[in-house]
Amino acid sequence: MLYPWQQKVWQGWQQLLAQGRMHHAVLLVAPHGSGREALARHLSKTVLCRNGAAAMGGEPCGICHGCKLFEAGTHPDFHLIAPAQEGKQIGVDAVRQCNRWAVETSQLGGERIILIDGADAMGEAAANALLKTLEEPPSGCQFILLASSLDNLLPTINSRCNKWRLAMPQEQETKRWVEKQLMQSIKLETVRLNGSAPIATQQFIEQGQDIRYAKLLASFAEFLRPPFFGLYDVAGLCTKEGHHSLKWLSYFLVDCMKWQQGVTSHLVHSESLPLVEQAAGVMTPMILLEQTRQANNLYQKLERHPGLNTELLIVDWLTGFMNHP
Known part of the structure; x- marks a missing residue:
């Protein structure tokens, strides 16, 4: 499921997919609580759809073998790494595993996806290990990197990726969206504390x-x-x-x-x-x-x-x- 504030980025990706011009390494810069994982997974599912959703610039069909495996969390060509817990780094061993996945043959005969959630949490050794793979990308392998900001990301990684920024809605839009989800009025203060990130604001209240x-x-x-x-x-x-x-x-x-x-x-x-x-x-x-x-x-x-x-x-x-x- 995509959220309303993600449509502009998604439409840009759809155009690139339809034109066969999607970069092998996409870097999405978005705060926690923005639904960035949902957007990255939607791209992954589209690329892995066996009914050609990516080539048509459309949406994943939801009924093919690839879509069913993805929804079940068992797609053999989708790989995810992330910090083990908040505040922890992504270690070099996890990135070396990514590099191995990148050169493996697709098990379903299609694309391979490697999603790095929290790319700005990679240590320097991990980032350097990834760099060579991004410089010489294996055929048929799509990298998707998620980061909260570019501040903690090595410039060399930054420069090898096609960067996209997910803009947060205006605070009044976030306020209305969260109020609709929770069916209650909320303080503007709560929205501002969470940087206008809708899902972060919603969870702030729910918890x-x-x-x-x-x-x-x-x-x-x-x-x-x-x-x-x-x-x-x-x-x-x-x-x-x-x-x-x-x-x-x-x-x-x-x-x-x-x-x-x-x-x-x-x-x-x-x-x-x-x-x-x-x-x-x-x-x-x-x-x-x-x-x-x-x-x-x-x-x-x-x-x-x-x-x-x-x-x-x-x-x-x-x-x-x-x-x-």
Whole structure:
């Protein structure tokens, strides 16, 4: 199933397929929660369809042997690798397995698909192992790489791929789409916290993160008022939510800086303005700027090294608010 915001990219791919001009390595840059996996799988299913869907620039038939195997998750010519868990890298051994798949003969006599979900999570050795295969692509093998951004992708990999960006809907469109799925009204704040990614926003609410984050935000804003009571309460709530809580709190700190500068519209925390105003009134611009920078650095550190003591590091970060003059 494709989502409405994916149609433009999909139509571009359909044209290339019909013209026989699809690049052997497609790189789709899209955030988590955008449905990027569904789009990549739809392309894979189309290419593997035995009734020529790709050549006609159409949709997979759904009834041929290839489509049935794909739907059952047992297609022998479709291969997927991804990080074992969030924050982990894709190792060189997994990529070497990809390279072996790339040169194998198709078991059904058609194309072979290798989908790398989280290509920006490849370590340098893994990326270098993939590079040679992308430079000298085997016949009949289609690579599809998914990445959240190009920042952590080796430029050499980037340059060997045909890049596509999946644009997220406007925030009001995302809000309406999620409200339709959940049959309830949602806060614009929730959409903004999730970068307007519709599925991420939907899951944020379905999993109760919106309720937990509201509690965390209230505790954090209260902690920021001297004499800084509740440090360990805030740290505990952050730790339970995971390192993503640091990203959300950094948005809050940025909103506080904007508020101090007289910007009162288009804040992420659009429905929590009293908390923004409260924190902006007691924190100096210097503290907000430095602690935002530290929050972003800590988020990236925990993203790369999930085995670290999250609570201890968050306590250390929170202490930074108390240590400023």
